[in-house]
Amino acid sequence: KAGVTQTPRYLIKTRGQQVTLSCSPISGHRSVSWYQQTPGQGLQFLFEYFSETQRNKGNFPGRFSGRQFSNSRSEMNVSTLELGDSALYLCASSSETGAGGYFGPGTRLTVT
Amino acid sequence: AQSVTQLDSQVPVFEEAPVELRCNYSSSVSVYLFWYVQYPNQGLQLLLKYLSGSTLVKGINGFEAEFNKSQTSFHLRKPSVHISDTAEYFCAVTPIADSSYKLIFGSGTRLLVRP
16 A cells, blocks of 8 residues: 655745645545644644544644545645744544554645 | 653664663543654654553564553663664554544654664
8 A cells, every 4th residue: 555645745935825735645544634843842733634524623823724635635724824834744644543643754844 | 631751852872782762641531652753854653552452562673662551651662772773753642532543742752873
């Protein structure tokens, strides 16, 4: 089976712009979760989607949003980018509770 | 709410020596426990997990971990490390009750294996 793929791998944006990141889960996995990884805050949960419904949301401002499509692919969007949004954004797909997440390679976002 | 504490931010060790990476958690509900490894410029790879049953769990790459409920710990061990084990290691938990796939991570421990 192909692993979790994320596109793009690297992205440079300017403050105030918006960005959309994409995640394709492992075939058959219906859950996709997103995480932000920074040196200062570590790995923080953004949100989780299951069968096109947001099931969990972390403590992030409303500028961060996401969605999941019927084929389980997911996108996350960040509007009005700030310098502090520079991070590695990771997505993980899961097939069942307790399985843990299978992570993609991440998207490195740099905001200048 | 849940929290995970990894007391050591960095652990230097010589090649072929044993290593233990410590993880303690706090939770008002039962949790599943995980260890992940992250190599530079890569995502996270699942090393092992504890769901139930035997408290000693074996994972990939020769790693194992022991769940201690009374001490709320889930320490990761390897009897003999290799240079290639140099990476960042993350302990994580998921609450069982809400059927969520959400992972709560510790701050990570950087394992530095020296020749």
